[in-house]
Amino acid sequence: MTNLNLSSGFTSGVTTKGNKISILAFEVANTIVKGANLMQSLSKENIRHLKEVVLPSEGVQNLISRDMDELLRIAAADKREELKIFSGEVVRFGNRCKDPQWHNLDRYFEKLGTELTPQKQLKEEAEMVMQQLMTFVQYTAELYHELHALDRFDQDYRRKLQEEDNSNATQRGDSLAILRAELKSQKKHVRNLKKKSLWSKILEEVMEKLVDIIHFLYLEIHQAFGSSDTDKPAKDSQGNHKKLGSAGLALHYANIITQIDTLVSRSSSVPPNTRDALYQGLPPNVKSALRSRLQSFQVKEELTVPQIKAEMEKILQWLVPIAANTTKAHHGFGWVGEWANTGSEVNRKPAGQTDLLRIETLHHADKDKTEAYILELVIWLHHLVSQVRVGNGGIRSPVKSPICSPTQKTGQLFTQKACSSPMLTVEDQQMLRDVSKRKLTPGISKSQEFDSAKTRLSKHHRLSKSSSHSPISESKNDIFSTRRVPSVPVIDFDIDRMKALDVIDRVDTIGSS
Template sequence: MHSQGVQNLVSKDMRELQSIAAADKREELDLFSREVIRFGNLCKDPQWHNLGRYFSRLDSDDPSHIQLRSEAEMTMQELATIAQHTAELYHEFSALDRFEQDYRRKLEEARALHLPLRGESITMLQSELKQQRKLVRSLKKKSLWAKNLDEIVEKLVDIVTYIHQAISEAFGDNGVTLVRGEQSKNPQRLGTAGLALHYANMINQIDNIASRPTSLPPNTRDNLYHGLPDSVKKALRSRLQTLDAKEELMVSQVKAEMEKTLHWLVPVASNTNKAHQGFGWVGEWANSSTEFGKSTPSESNLIRLQTLYHADKQKTDAYILELVTWLHQLINLVRHCDHGLKPLPIRSPTRRGLDLHSKMQRMLSVDYSTNKSRRIQLSEEDQNLLDDVIGRMKRVPGISKSQEFAMSKKEGTRTWALSKSTGSSPPRELNARGNLDQPRANSLDIMDGLG
C-alpha cells in the first residue's frame, strides 16, 4: 500500500486502500467457496450438499463456526503437500508416456529389421520404463489421485471457515460495500473497465522503445499511437505543438526524465501481465508449480493492488501522456544524431593557440620576405605542423587558424577534435544544442549506439 505505484495510480488514502484490499480478499474467497460448494454437491455423503447455506451463516456468532488457526494451518499444509505430489505425478505421467512411445518404437524397428528383441538398447529402455511405472504408482498414493472426494471436501470446508474468519479479524467490515457493488462514487478503474491488460501492453511498448530507440521496427511507433486512448491522442496533439518553445535537451536527460516514471510504472504493468496469464488447465498449473520442498516465490502471489486493476484511468492517462511526450522528444533527438549535427559556434582562441599562431606567422614572414633565399631550419615535427597549417589556410579562408577544428567520423557519429594548433585536448562530443560536452559514460546510450 505504501509503494509508489499504488500511491500514484490508485489512492493515497490508506483507509480507501484497506477497503479495496479487503474487498479483493472477500471476492477471492467467494470464488473459492463456490468451487468448494460445487465439489460438495458431487460428494456421496449428503452432509456436504448445499454448502452455500452453511457458508452464508459464517458471519453469525455461532461458536461451532470458530476454526482454530493452528488446526487450519496444519490442514492447509497437508493439502499443499498433496497438491505438490499431484503436480509431480503429472510430470511423471508425461515422462512415462514418452518412455512407452520410445519402447514401442524400438520394438517395431527391431521387428522390421528382424533383430533380436533382447538387444542392449531395448533392455535399457525396458528397465527405465519399469522404474518410471514404479515412480508413478508411488506418487498416485501420495497425491489427490487416490484421495476420497468427501475427505478432501471436509478439509476445504474447514479452510473456507478459517479464511472467512481471518478476513473479518483483519479488516472488519471494510470492503463489504465494495463487494456488494456499491462503487458508483468511485473513479473509473482500469480493471472494471476491462482495460488493465491493454494499458500494461502500452506501458511495456513505451519502455521497449525508450530503451532502444535506435533499433525500432518500422511499425512500432504506429502501433503504440493507434493503441493510445482517445483522450491521450487529443491532449498529445496540443502538447506537441508547445514543445518547440521549450529548451532542447540531450538524449540522456530525456531518458532520465522518463525513467523517473518508468521505474515504478513498468513493474506494475509486468505484474498485470503475469496476473492475466493464469492457469488454463491442470497441465499449465503443474508446469508452473515450484519444486517440491521450496517455498512459493512472492511474485507468484500477486494481489490486485500490485497490478493495474485498481488504477484510476484518469491518473494513468496523465502518466501515459507524459511518457509519450518525452518519447517524441527522444525519437527526434535520436534522428538528429543519426542525420547530422549542428555546426559548432566559433569559440575564442586559447592563449596557447595564440602564441603558437604568432610563432608560425613570424616564421612565414621571415621565410617569404627573403624571396626564399634562405629558410629557417625547422625540426621534422615543426615542418609537418607548418605544412598542415598552410594547407588549412588555403582550404578554409576567413577562419582563424587557431580556431580551426578537425572533424572526424566514426561509426556514423560525428566527434569534434581540436587541431594540433590548439593543443592536444581529448575529443569531446556535441550535445543536442551543438555545444561541446565532457565525455559521458551512460550504459543505456552505449547500448543504443548513442555513446
C-alpha cells in the same frame, strides 16, 4: 481425522467413505494451492507488508487512490473475491461426493459471514491441516510430471514395436527389452506416487479439511482488515471513475506501457514502424489529445538525450513494474497442472513475500489517470527521438535551442551534415523540403500521401532537366548536394511546428485516426 460440523469447525468424527479422487486429483491440487496462497497472504507479515509497502507505493497512490482507508477496502474486497473463487471450487467438489452432507455447500458458506469470532485453536488446526494438504499436493505435482514421462515411455515402446529397420532380430529384441524394462519401472514409480498423493484419497476426506479451512479464512480476512472488511463494494472516492480492470483494458494499457519502455531503452535505433505500431494502439483519448499537446509542448531549454530519459524514468520507474505485474497476473496459474511447476513452492517463500496482489496491477487503476501518464510519456518519447536524430546527424530538433540566434532558428533547416546523413533516404529529404507546399488530404492513408508526394516532387528531382531546380554540383557520384539549394522552401518551426513534427515522425495521420 477431522469432520465437518456446521457450528464448531474442526471436530473429530468418522467420515462416510466415498470414491477415490483419482483423475480429479490435479483439479483438487489446483484448488488447494489457491487456498494456501490466500492463507499465506493473510499472515501478519504479509498484511504488514501490504499496509506499509504496497499501499503507500507511488504506483498505487498515483493510479488508484491516496486515501488509505479506501485502499484497505479495495484490498479487503480483493481477498473476499479470492475466497469466493476458492469456496466456489470447493462447492463443485462437494457436489460430486456420494455423501449428501457435502452437497450445496454454498448455502453453508453464505452463513459464515455472521460468525466472525476469532478462534485461536481453529487457526492452529487450519495451518496444520493446510500443511498436510500441501504435502499431498507436492506428491501430486510429482505424479503429474511422472505420468507425462510414462506416456513418453509408452509411446517410445509402441513406436519401437512398429519400427521396421535393417537390424537383425537379436539387436531389435535387446532394444525392445530395454524399453520394456524402463516402461515397467516407470509404471511402478507412478503407482507408488498415486498412493502418496491425492489420487488415492477419498474425496469426502479432503472435503472435510477444505470446508474447515474456508471457515477459518472467513474469520482471518475480517481479523486482518477489521472495519475495512465490509460487504459494501469498494468505490472510487468520487464514485464515478472508470477502472481499467472492469473496463477490460488493464492488459492493453500494460502492453502500451511496456512498448514505450522498450522504445526508450532502444531510442538510438527506433524503426518508424515500431513507433507507428505504438501510436496506432494508443487509447482514443490519448490520440485526440496528442496533437494539441505536441503543439503546445515547451521546455525551458533544449535537453540532452540522457536528461530526457531521466524525465521519463521518473514515471517509468514505478509505472513499468505495475504493467509487468498486470501481464504476469493475466498469465498466472489457473489451468490444471500449472501448480505442478509453481504452486508447490508456496510454503517455501520467505516471510513478507506472497503472490501478486491485484492492487499491485492496473486492475484498479483509474482510467483517466493512467491515460494522462501515458500521454505524458508519448510526448517525451516524441521529443527523445527527435533529439536522438540530432545526435546522429539527422534533422535538428523542433525544440528551440538556447544557443541558436533568431535568424538561425528560422533560417537554414538542413546543415551540410544533415543533408549528407545516411539516416534519411532521398525521398525523406525531398518530402521534408517540400513540406511547406504539401497539403494533407483528409481521409487519405500515409502510403497514399507518400506516393502523391513523390509524384509532386518528381519535377524537382536532381536528375530532372529543369535547370532552375538543379543542384549546384551535377556530379553523378554525388548523391546529395552538399549545400542547401536557395530555392528549397524553409520550414519555420515557430509557424509550421506541427507540420514538421508530423512529417519528421510520420505520425501525420494520428489526428484523424
